[in-house]
Amino acid sequence: MQTAQRIIKSYRRRRAIVCVLAGIVALMVTLAFRFISERNLNQQRVALFTHHAVATLDRLMLPLISSRKALAPLVGVACSDVHLQLRKQAASLQTVRAIGLIENGILYCSSIFGNRNVPIHQLQPALPASQPLLVLSTDQSLLKDRPVLIMWYPTTPDGQSGVIEAVNIELLSSLMLEPQAPLITGVILSVAGRHLVHGKSVLTDLPLLADEKRYQRASQNFPFTVSVSGPGSTRLALRHLPSQLPLALMMGLLTGFIAWFATANRMSFSREINLGLAGREFALFCQPLVHAQSLQCVGVEILLRWHNPRQGWISPEVFIPIAEDQHLIARLTRYVLIETKRQLHLFPADAHFHIGVNVAPSHIRHGELLKDLHRLWFTGRPVQQLTIELTERDALLDVDPRMMRELHRYGVKIAIDDFGTGNSSLSWLEKLHPDILKIDKSYTAAIGTDAVNSTVTDMIIALGQRLNIELVAEGVETQQQAQHLRQQGVQTLQGFLFAVPMPIEDFPDWLAGNTAPPARQNDQVAPLIPG
Known part of the structure; x- marks a missing residue:
């Protein structure tokens, strides 16, 4: 299981590596381009020099034939x-x-x-x-x-x-055959086995080259050849390559910066989420809710699980906060609504059967959630009771109470998830008029201990009863906890004591009395992915 810090760090590291590689490639390409350009230019200069020398000598000697x-x-x-x-x-x-x-x-x-x-x-x-x-x-x-x-x-x-x-x-040789250092260090006129070296006398043998290259061009009109020698176009270009390094570094840095901005979306975890949605990599799990007295299943909470083929199983504790930060949480909620409506036949066709869907408060603003429900949920005329579970990750004070009234008008129940762990306030309880408070599992776990949270649990229960709000206790794992909550008047229980989150398609078997299947990972029994 990966943490948010690890996975984001991994993406940033990969993105940085790509940008550095892009910068290095740009630097190398710039140097290579400058090297090839200068080498070709040197070759052209040598060819032009010898061509000019031969053509000029031809032009001066042609009148002799006439x-x-x-x-x-x-x-x-x-x-x-x-x-x-x-x-x-x-x-x-x-x-x-x-x-x-x-x-x-x-x-x-x-x-x-x-x-x-x-x-x-x-x-x-x-x-x-x-x-x-x-x-x-x-x-x-x-x-x-x-x-x-x-x-x-x-x-x-x-x-x-x-x-x-x-x-x-x-x-003539002093006028036409003068070397052009550093490219051309020596010029020779050769006629019938004898050679005139610029600045020297006539020789019978060509001078030996000291780690240099020689280029020759023969006249088409007279039996003579002009030869030039020098360090060679390639060697000279390599010698001058360090002078091109500042330009190459600038191009590398510029390319790296461009790559950094260009990969902002393509190499980010938000892109992975979009790819996961497009590839249907997300799967719906559900965890049953049971009546505290009868222990009959009265609903489920729909949970989203993600098996990323590139990263493996990714916890909701990782991708949900990132999706909220990247404004992708609404897309995930729409995916859940679509998939849940498509598989409604797996749940009892009972108006009292609750189907809870987690929704971020940001999705409710400006009526966006209401529009999505009209388009994705109400069109199927579901029999079951839809419950919108608001998480306290975002400030609930920003939620428009009018949207809450509209949701109530369409028969949607409002639940506050993980109550007591976020920006809890009595003022927004009055403004939002939630139907359900879901007591966070940290308070449930404190039952039977001397911890302060145990007292807080009883206070939350008393508050819900005083405001006539239905209570759901999350994270019930022991009979002691279930008995205490039952005695305190909590109506609904949810936790491993009754069922672990299961693939939604396994719910009918569990409801029929079978043992709840364990969470699955790569078709093997694995530790539960946090809900």
């Missing part, structure tokens, strides 16, 4: 006749450092030096060649050992004659 038509006819012509034209062509191309004409493997004319007589293979060992070539090398004539990119166009089938154009690649 210049072939103008330069090829000059091969073999005397240098004095074409020198000026070579200089004009070199100046128009802008990126070209020098243009040279080669005949039979001899560089005989240069746009810078004019007449020359140097075997081309001494300057560039890869030349002459029978196929057009793009050569990354070092300058051996103008700027010694400085990087140079040479384009070779043969003009004869044997490749011994042709045109070379030396591109000022060092200047």
